[in-house]
Amino acid sequence: MTTFRSPFSRRGFLQGAAALTGATALGGLPFGARAQALTELTVGFIYVGPRDDFGYNQAHAEGAAAVKAMAGVTVVEEENVPETMDVQKSMESMINLDGAALIFPTSFGYFDPHILELAGKYPEVRFEHCGGMWTKDKHPMNVGSYFGYIGMGQYLNGVAAGHASKTKKIGFVAAKPIPQVLLNINSFLLGARSVDPTITCQVIFTGEWSLAVKEAEATNALCDAGCDVITCHVDGPKVVIETAAGRGSFVCGYHANQSALAPELYLTGAEWNWAAVYTKMVETTMAGGVIDNFVRGGLADGFIKMSPLGPAVPEAGRKQFEAVQAEILKGGFAAIKGPLKDNTGAEIAAAGQSFLETDPALESMSYLVEGVIGSTS
Amino acid sequence: MAGDLGLWGIPVAIVGGAIRVSTPFLFVSLGEVLTERSGRINLGLEGTLVFGAMAGYGTAVLTGSAWAGVLVAALAGVVFGLVHGIICSLPKVNDIAVGIAMMLLGSGLAFYFGKPFIQPTAPDLPAIALGGWSDLPQVQAALNVNVLFLIGLALALVMAWMFRSTKVGLTLRVVGDSTDAARAMGLRPAVIRTLATAAGGAFAGVGGAYLSLYYPGSWNEAISSGQGLMAVALVIFARWNPVACFWAALLFGGAGALGPALQSVGVTKGYYLFYAAPYVLTLGVLIATSSTTRALSGAPGELSITK
Numbered sequence: 081m082t083t084f085r086s087p088f089s090r091r092g093f094l095q096g097a098a099a100l101t102g103a104t105a106l107g108g109l110p111f112g113a114r115a116q117a118l119t120e121l122t123v124g125f126i127y128v129g130p131r132d133d134f135g136y137n138q139a140h141a142e143g144a145a146a147v148k149a150m151a152g153v154t155v156v157e158e159e160n161v162p163e164t165m166d167v168q169k170s171m172e173s174m175i176n177l178d179g180a181a182l183i184f185p186t187s188f189g190y191f192d193p194h195i196l197e198l199a200g201k202y203p204e205v206r207f208e209h210c211g212g213m214w215t216k217d218k219h220p221m222n223v224g225s226y227f228g229y230i231g232m233g234q235y236l237n238g239v240a241a242g243h244a245s246k247t248k249k250i251g252f253v254a255a256k257p258i259p260q261v262l263l264n265i266n267s268f269l270l271g272a273r274s275v276d277p278t279i280t281c282q283v284i285f286t287g288e289w290s291l292a293v294k295e296a297e298a299t300n301a302l303c304d305a306g307c308d309v310i311t312c313h314v315d316g317p318k319v320v321i322e323t324a325a326g327r328g329s330f331v332c333g334y335h336a337n338q339s340a341l342a343p344e345l346y347l348t349g350a351e352w353n354w355a356a357v358y359t360k361m362v363e364t365t366m367a368g369g370v371i372d373n374f375v376r377g378g379l380a381d382g383f384i385k386m387s388p389l390g391p392a393v394p395e396a397g398r399k400q401f402e403a404v405q406a407e408i409l410k411g412g413f414a415a416i417k418g419p420l421k422d423n424t425g426a427e428i429a430a431a432g433q434s435f436l437e438t439d440p441a442l443e444s445m446s447y448l449v450e451g452v453i454g455s456t457s
Numbered sequence: 458m459a460g461d462l463g464l465w466g467i468p469v470a471i472v473g474g475a476i477r478v479s480t481p482f483l484f485v486s487l488g489e490v491l492t493e494r495s496g497r498i499n500l501g502l503e504g505t506l507v508f509g510a511m512a513g514y515g516t517a518v519l520t521g522s523a524w525a526g527v528l529v530a531a532l533a534g535v536v537f538g539l540v541h542g543i544i545c546s547l548p549k550v551n552d553i554a555v556g557i558a559m560m561l562l563g564s565g566l567a568f569y570f571g572k573p574f575i576q577p578t579a580p581d582l583p584a585i586a587l588g589g590w591s592d593l594p595q596v597q598a599a600l601n602v603n604v605l606f607l608i609g610l611a612l613a614l615v616m617a618w619m620f621r622s623t624k625v626g627l628t629l630r631v632v633g634d635s636t637d638a639a640r641a642m643g644l645r646p647a648v649i650r651t652l653a654t655a656a657g658g659a660f661a662g663v664g665g666a667y668l669s670l671y672y673p674g675s676w677n678e679a680i681s682s683g684q685g686l687m688a689v690a691l692v693i694f695a696r697w698n699p700v701a702c703f704w705a706a707l708l709f710g711g712a713g714a715l716g717p718a719l720q721s722v723g724v725t726k727g728y729y730l731f732y733a734a735p736y737v738l739t740l741g742v743l744i745a746t747s748s749t750t751r752a753l754s755g756a757p758g759e760l761s762i763t764k
Contacts, residue, residue: 130678132575160568160678284720285728292680294732296673297474297714301721304466304473304595319673322578326674327598341578455725 117368120152121181124174126167127159128187129290133316135335136289140186140210142336143354147362156180163189171198175205182206182365184358187289188213188258199223206371208361211260214373226357226375227260228383229437231267232408233350234311235415236386237332238271239404240347241309242279243397244330245272251307251329252283253298255314257456259445264313264350266449267415268332272309273451275400282307283454289315296323303327309347321346330392337387348401349387356382378437380409412436422447423454466595467718473599474714475707476606477672481506481664481681482706483609485688487616488534488660490699493692494620495653496633496646496759497545500556502661503685504563505537509665511571514676517579523670526579527605530666531659537563538658542651552761560685567678574676582671605667609703612660616699629653633757661685687735694739696755709735 123144131141137159148155156178158170167190174180175198183205185195191213199207199220207223214225241250250272252265269281282305284298295312299320302310310324311332318341321331325342333339333349361371377383386405389398407413414436418429428447429435435442448454485502492499509530517526541559545552585607588600620626632639632646632653639646668684669676691709695701716731 130572130575132572133677134576282721284717286717287729287732290677290679291682292673292675292677293478293668293682293684293713294717297478298717298720300473300477300598301466301470301714301717304470304598304718305721316677316679318675318677322674453723453725454720457726 118152118366120154121362121366122154122156122174122179123147123362124171124178124180124183125155125157126161126170126174126183126185126187126190127157128163128189129160129315131157131159133290134318134321134338134341135314135316137186137315138336139352140184140354143352143358144184146355147358150359150362150366152366153362154178161187163187163194165194167194168198171195171207175202180205182208182362184208184210186210188260195223196220206365208371216373221373224371224373224375226361228352228357228381229376229378230260230350230352230384231263231415231442232378232413232437233384233386234264234267234332234334235271236401236405236408237311237334237348237350238268238273239275239401240271240389240393240397241268241311241330241332242272242275243394243400244347244392245276245279245309247306247308248276248279249305249307250279250281251299251302251305251310251324252281252452252454253295253302253310253312253314253320254283254285255289256287257285259443261313262445262448262456263416263442264334265452265454266445266447268311269449269451270415271404274404275397279451281452283448283452285454286314292319295319299323300327303329333387339387339390343390345392346387346390347393348389351385351387353382353385376438378408379405380411408437416442416449421450423450423452425450464722466722467715469593469595469599470718470721471711471714473595474718475711476599476602477710478713479706479710480603480606480609480667480672481684482688482691482709483606483613483703484664484667485661485685486691486695486702486706487609487612487699488657488664489689489692490616490657490695490697490702491629491660492538492650492654492657493760494633494697494757495629495650496636496757497542497552497650497654498556498689498761499538499541499559499654499657500553500686500689501537501541501559501563502556502657502689503681503683504560504567505534505658505661506563506665506668506685506688507681508537508563508567509534509662510669510680511567511574511665511676512662513666514579514669515571515574517670518574518577521580523580523582526670527582527663527666530662532662534658534660534662534665535655536658537662538655539651541658542654545654546647546651571676571678575678578675579670581674582667584671603667603671605663605671609706613699613703620699630757633759636759664688690739693756694742697757698755708738712738 125144127137129137161167161170188211195207254261272279286294309330312320321338321341324331325345339346414434417434419431420428512533513526513530516529517523584601584603588597632649636646691705695705712735715734
């Protein structure tokens with residue numbers, strides 16, 4: 081794993097990075113002559129689970145594989161790194177031993193305090209964190225935040241689910257009640273309610289990102305409660321998909337394409353497309369440029385994609401799915417729009433008010449909308 | 458399609474959860490009872506469980522037979538048990554330290570060899586539908602009983618009988634209670650303990666195969682989430698009695714199903730607390746059954762934690 085690198089490219093990068101940081105600090109002045117292209121770059125990827133989990137980590141690893149194929153780029157990867165001091169050790173070894181100048185610690189919990197601590201210690205290294213934690217003026221400039229508007233994917237999942245459900249009850253196995261998860265749950269239900277406003281969504285929180293037995297129990301509990309379409313937001317959806325399909329429920333995927341696990345019952349799925357995002361970020365860095373600190377994108381930007389519709393989606397569902405997808409691709413589509421209440425009766429949006437996918441307010445979501453059976457605490 | 462059971466969903470879910478989740482607890486704790494009754498502690502069973510899960514799943518993927526997977530998991534458990542047993546037979550070796558080393562080794566090897574098996578899908582172990590009398594799909598699902606669960610129940614009964622009324626059981630108990638007495642009888646404690654540890658390892662391996670081949674039914678590195686360790690603690694809770702192990706395993710499985718079941722009927726507040734139910738339960742029962750006058754009743758005399 082250890083590669084000894086000539087100091088020249090490193091120094092070149094440092095100069096470039098220093099110039100760029102200076103330029104950004106001065107409010108985006110044109111890059112000086114010292115910003116120069118790199119001929120080689122080592123990029124580190126850190127995953128919280130196994131790389132091939134049919135889920136979150138696999139989606140990132142597919143992105144890393146695309147980066148690996150780029151000329152002049154060396155990729156170092158480490159998987160199963162817990163959100164503890166361990167990730168700091170992994171990052172430091174990538175920086176000091178492998179000479180990584182750009183690191184993607186991909187798990188949500190890596191940010192605070194781990195990335196923040198190392199960002200201060202290694203100002204010349206660029207840290208890119210997946211999730212909405214970075215705040216301007218509060219966090220270091222060599223840390224960036226990127227994420228995709230995958231809530232729209234869950235909205236489309238919901239549209240397919242709304243057409244497939246016969247019990248008018250759909251289920252969601254969720255890990256933790258953080259804003260991204262809540263947005264996914266709400267979007268899933270609102271998508272289904274765009275088909276039939278009487279549909280409800282039962283949510284069960286497992287409390288952890290990866291707990292196979294609890295995920296299976298939660299899925300069984302949802303099936304017992306009469307939910308006949310199930311999706312999830314956990315790191316590895318394999319257990320949920322297999323358990324739900326084993327009970328005869330329809331399933332919608334998340335993170336990656338899980339249709340191979342239940343070809344007949346898989347409706348569609350919201351997938352990440354990190355390959356497009358990562359190659360662009362690495363290209364920017366190689367060209368001597370600097371990655372924006374706040375990178376977001378949705379279906380239209382190629383950050384997310386939908387799995388092909390499965391055979392269980394009826395013709396009417398297919399049509400509506402495609403129409404809504406086209407609407408989202410066009411831009412200006414809002415899943416969260418008034419009149420809308422949360423499931424405790426408090427008003428979220430008045431009639432005529434809407435939150436576009438790009439609205440930063442959605443990144444601090446703390447409620448479940450009316451029709452979701454569950455609570456955030 | 459499934460109707461809404463309302464609050465009746467909770468007992469159904471707990472019974473179903475108890476049957477689904479308890480089997481690994483049962484096999485690991487039975488294996489540990491066998492080992493500890495011979496006077497040795499094997500904390501490494503968590504590693505054996507994880508390795509068994511991987512070996513069983515891998516074999517089932519490669520051969521297409523879930524039962525071949527169970528067999529290989531058991532054999533892998535025997536190997537781990539033998540290694541533990543033989544190392545602990547050396548003079549001045551602490552079985553707890555070796556157990557921890559074996560736990561880490563087992564998990565590490567399982568992660569290493571298990572890489573190619575995270576993606577593929579293996580055939581499942583068969584289940585027997587005992588819920589056919591009910592027309593409720595929830596009850597039918599809850600009473601889908603896996604064959605290994607029934608085998609585990611039979612094993613618990615056979616082991617209880619073995620300890621009580623057979624020569625093998627007597628031999629194990631003598632070795633476990635007094636090395637000196639065993640030697641005086643002409644027994645070889647080290648050999649017997651090693652064999653007991655190997656058999657215990659086989660049980661734990663089968664427990665692992667249940668995890669990966671039936672419920673939750675796939676191999677990944679977080680599959681066990683500490684169930685092997687809990688099962689070892691469960692042995693103390695069950696006072697080294699195989700039949701009590703069966704009930705304790707059911708209790709743990711049912712308590713684990715409580716959290717999701719409550720959320721599914723709309724009790725959605727405080728789920729972290731419900732998820733702690735199995736541990737609270739353990740503490741409660743241990744306190745309720747503790748005694749100020751006796752040491753741990755039923756504990757084998759040669760066990761390094763009770764000596």
